[in-house]
Amino acid sequence: MFLFFSKLLPLFIYPLGLSCLLMLIAFILLWWYPKWSALVIFLAFTVTFMFSNSWISQGLIKSLEWQNLPPKELPSAEAIVVLGGGIKPANSPRPWVDFSEAGDRILHGVRLYQQGKAPLMILSGGRVDWKDGGNPESGDMAEIAEIMGVPKKAILQDTDSLNTYQNAVNVKQILDKNNINGTVLLVTSALHTPRSMLVFKKQKISVIPAPTDFLVTERDLQEIQDTWQGFLLNIIPDAANLQNSTKALKEYIGIIVYRLRGWL
Numbered sequence: 001m002f003l004f005f006s007k008l009l010p011l012f013i014y015p016l017g018l019s020c021l022l023m024l025i026a027f028i029l030l031w032w033y034p035k036w037s038a039l040v041i042f043l044a045f046t047v048t049f050m051f052s053n054s055w056i057s058q059g060l061i062k063s064l065e066w067q068n069l070p071p072k073e074l075p076s077a078e079a080i081v082v083l084g085g086g087i088k089p090a091n092s093p094r095p096w097v098d099f100s101e102a103g104d105r106i107l108h109g110v111r112l113y114q115q116g117k118a119p120l121m122i123l124s125g126g127r128v129d130w131k132d133g134g135n136p137e138s139g140d141m142a143e144i145a146e147i148m149g150v151p152k153k154a155i156l157q158d159t160d161s162l163n164t165y166q167n168a169v170n171v172k173q174i175l176d177k178n179n180i181n182g183t184v185l186l187v188t189s190a191l192h193t194p195r196s197m198l199v200f201k202k203q204k205i206s207v208i209p210a211p212t213d214f215l216v217t218e219r220d221l222q223e224i225q226d227t228w229q230g231f232l233l234n235i236i237p238d239a240a241n242l243q244n245s246t247k248a249l250k251e252y253i254g255i256i257v258y259r260l261r262g263w264l
Contacts, residue, residue, distance in 0.1 A: 010253055014246045015051040019044045048242070054224060054234035057241035060248035061216045065190035068197065068209035077208060078182040079156075079175070080118045082109035083167050083196060084125020085189070086213070087141055089134030097140045101213060102189050106141045108212035109187045110148045117185060121150060122174055124158040124167045136160070164192070164199050164254070165263045172203045182206065189213035191247060195255050198264040215244055 011017035022044035029037040050056050086102030088094070106123070113121055123145070125137035134140075136159035146152055156178065158170040175184070183206040188196050190211035200207045223230045258264045 010250065013253065014249055015047050015242055016246065019048045022047070049237055051245035052237035052239070052242040054220075054238070054241055057245045057248075058216050058220060058224070061191060061244050062221070064194055064248055064251055065211070065214055065216055068190070068193045068211050070209070070211055074112065074117060074185060074210055075183075075208060076116070077118045077185045078180050079120040079122050079184045080109050080112050080210070081122045081124060081171055081184050081186050081200075081207075082106055082141060083164070083186075083188040083192070084123070084137035084141065084161075085192070087125075087137050087144070089127065089137075089140065091134055097144070104213040105187055105189065106144050107148075108210065109141075110145050110150055112185060112187065112210060113145075113150055113154070114148075120154055120156060120178075120180075121145060122156045122158065122171055122184070124161050124171050126158075126160045126162050128162060164196055165258065165261075167196070168199045168203045168205065171200070172205055175205065183208055185210040187212060191215060191251055195251055195258065195264075198255070199258065202264055215247075 012021055022040050026037045026040035026044065029040060082105050084105075086100050086105045088098040088100055090097045109121060109123075112118070123138040123141040125141065127134055127137055136157070138157040138159050142152075142155050142157055145155055156174055158167070158174060161167045161170045171184075175181070186193070186196060186200060186207040187210045190213060193209050193211040197207060197209055224234045225231070255264065
């Protein structure tokens with residue numbers, strides 16, 4: 001139930017949900033207080049416009065993603081931990097599992113393994129029965145890793161975790177069970193890395209960030225600043241920017257909620 005409400009309640013805080021809520025309020029006020037209704041409509045427009053342009057969107061994303069920029073050469077570790085969230089189950093009519101944008105996580109994890117950064121991969125992620133269903137995401141990631149050449153004996157799985165806190169708790173149990181006391185490389189989306197690092201450190205796991213799936217690059221920032229065309233076009237509202245702003249706000253809300261629950 002906590003998982004359900006954690007996904008439902010923020011919809012009234014995220015830009016799109018908040019704009020829709022404001023428009024509903026404006027519609028109700030229209031009959032009795034038309035002047036107030038106009039103000040609420042303006043607020044809805046402001047929220048949508050502000051969070052759907054690149055200046056705001058990229059600023060929010062960068063503030064999280066660039067906290068843990070990877071070095072040119074990552075050090076070796078005892079295991080590579082890959083968090084789920086990037087693989088869609090093989091639900092019909094998909095012929096196999098599908099990669100979402102965060103599917104870079106398992107690809108990056110396998111690449112680090114092939115580079116000899118660690119002898120083991122720990123894949124962490126279950127699935128919500130009422131949402132996606134199907135096999136645990138860790139199993140789908142394991143299948144991908146094996147196809148890419150990672151031996152089955154080098155893969156350990158956490159099949160039950162449904163959020164970042166459970167990722168850390170279950171991975172800690174796997175590490176203890178296998179007498180792994182050293183440092184691990186933590187692979188997840190760059191946007192998700194700050195919260196993940198805090199949660200894993202809270203579980204007394206020695207982690208080195210190995211972020212991937214960057215949404216904002218140096219080139220993206222230059223595009224806004226270099227030419228007046230880029231400046232103008234990046235002010236125009238765009239649905240992708242609205243989505244990215246929402247992703248960043250979701251992480252900030254997650255950090256607040258996790259801190260209140262004592263998970264950080």
